[in-house]
Amino acid sequence: MNRNRKVKILATLGPASSEEAMIQKLHEAGADLFRINMSHASHDVMRTLIQRIRSVESRCGRPIGILADLQGPKLRVGKFADTKVELKPGQTFTLDNSDAPGDATRVYLPHPEILEAVKPGDRLLIDDGKLALRAVKCDGKSIVTTVVSGTKISDKKGVSLPDTLLGVGALTEKDRIDLDAVLATNDVDWVALSFVQRPDDLAEVRKIARGRVGIMSKIEKPQALERIDEIIELSDALMVARGDLGVEMPLESVPGIQKQLIRACRRAGKPVVVATQMLESMISAPVPTRAEVSDVSIAVFEGADAIMLSAESASGDYPVEAVSMMASVASTVERDVNYPGIIYAQRAQPEATGADAISLAARQIAETLKLSAVVCYTSSGTTGLRASRERPQVPIIALSPIIQTARRLSVVWGLHCVVTNDASDLGDMVDRACRIVVSExxxxxxxxxxxxxxxxxxxxxxxxxxxxxxxxxxxLSGI
Structure with missing residues (x-):
């Protein structure tokens, strides 16, 4: 299956797309890998989805990647005596460690780590920022705040802390249980770690995973941006999770952060996924808005490795149409006369390694001689990543004897992965490459x-x- 498209599409599975027939339709429409959201999927559901994806993979004859997205810490307020209360800007409102039902003056915050970490002047954003509070007095047991904006708060609404570095890691007890279940399947290629704040957050998941899955860090906290180069170095890939990032950062700063993260990952040769609300209106409409099409095109022009659908494919009314539209927009952008120049202008300088020098030379020779393809043999996936980092104008065919490597590379820009045996000698290496280029x-x-x-x-x-x-x-090889 020749996509004739370099950017990859990551589609989230859910109630609208959990059946095997629908998964196959999504793959045929353009989905290169699938996301299982562990916030909603039980372990039984996860295993069923994996089995169905692998069945589609076997039928279609192309490696398909699977990403398990861990929920991460969900911070929420407690309940109110009357379900919700009305507030006024300027009034005092307290969050404390008493589990008594809340009222118009206070509410229970069942997270001692927040009570201990928040300092005077820190902001607390409730319900995706609809209510903004600012801490004025903190004693480790309660946080006295002033209402900055917003007029109401209700049961179990989420809490975001854009100014506070929490002392707890990114893995919750639920995440550890989910991660063990994911690893036990031996059939998941990527794990996404939510709410990464610091490089240390990656240590525990790496220790548990022991290289059995790629680690994708979701960037949705301002604190992560302060040490982003270290986080990229310790991650196998990054996701620009614009939903929570847009709550904890000013919305108008998110596009610039997206560009910053894409370019940083391209310099490092690490895959980067752009996610959240890319075709949001297609949850309930058969066509996207013009602004959404522009949003997708910007990520493609920037050279992102993959673009992601969330509710559009998981629970929307038009999952296949959403994937098809995203694929069509991406393909059209990549044929745009301005696309090569923009991609070339952002190309990173090669590192002083043999693999980088070889990848640079392959790209330059292929473009100078107008060759049909760059073919790279890759066992671990490193050669494929370095070839992709060069963003050549010609197709890249990644040949690997290891199916797990081919699946993991399904998220990487420009790579068309084929599973094949290692070559027996130089002649077989060339003949095999020529034969696969023609057959694909x-x-x-x-x-x-x-x-x-x-x-x-x-x-x-x-x-x-x-x-x-x-x-x-x-x-086969003629010369």
């Missing part, structure tokens, strides 16, 4: 391709060789 629809007899591989063959992390090959009339 990226070239034809008479075309030329460039191949990067490691010698000795099959040695992980040893990419040290380039070979230009001519596709003969039989689909």
């Amino acid at each position: 629809g990226f070239g034809k007899p008479g075309d030329r391709i460039i191949i990067s591989a490691g010698f000795p063959l099959g040695t992980p992390g040893a990419t040290n060789m380039l070979r230009i090959a001519y596709i003969g009339s039989d689909g």
Whole structure:
């Protein structure tokens, strides 16, 4: 299945898209990998979805990635005696450790870590920012605040803390249980870690995962931006989670942060996903707004590795149409006359490594000679990542003998992954590459391709060789 599209599409599964037939329709419409939201999916549901995805993968013959998104800490106020209360800007309102029902003056906050961490002057945003409070007095047991804006608060509304660094890690007890269940399947490729604040938040999940899944850090806290380079270094990928980020940061700053994060990940050669409300209106409408189409196109122009659908594909009325629309917008942007120039202007300088030098040379040769494809043999996935980092104008075919590697690379920009045995010798390496390029629809007899591989063959992390090959009339190497 030749997508003829470089940016990848990550579709969330849910009530509208949990059946196997629908998953196949979403994949055929353009979804390259699927997200299972552990905030809503039980372990049984997760295992069922994984089985259905793998069944579709087997039928379609193309590696499909699976992302399990951990819920992370959900901070909420307690309940009120009358379900909700009315407030006025300027009045005093207290959050405390008493579990008595709340009233117009106070409410229970069942999170001692917040009571201990908030300092005078810190903001507390309730219900996605609809109510804004500012702390004026804190003693570790209660937080006396002034209402800045908003007029009401009701039971169990969420609390966001844009100015406060919490002492707790990103993994909750529920997350640990969910992570164990995810790892036990041996069939999930990525785990997304919610509400990352600091590099240390990644330590526990890395220790538990032990390399069995890729770790994707969701950036939705201002504190994460202060140490973003360290977080990127310790992550396998990043997600720009614009929903919570837009609550804790001024909305008008989110587009700039999105650009900053995409470019930082491109420099580091780490995949980056842009998420949240990309085609929000398609939850209930068959077509998106013009602004949403523009939003998707900006992420594609910036060179994001993947763009994500949430409720649009999970619970919306038009999941297939949403995926098809996102694929159509992305493909159109990539054919735009301005696209190559914009992508090239943001291309990162190669690092002083053999893999980077080989990837740079492969891209330059392919574009100079107008070759049909760059083919890279990759066992661990590193060579595929470095080839993608160069953002070549020609297709990249990533050949791997390891299905788990191919699935994990399904989130990476421009990579068309094919599972194949390691080559037995140099002749087999070239013939195999030529044959796959033709069979996958990226070239034809008479075309030329460039191949990067490691010698000795099959040695992980040893990419040290380039070979230009001519596709003969039989689909094998002619020279």
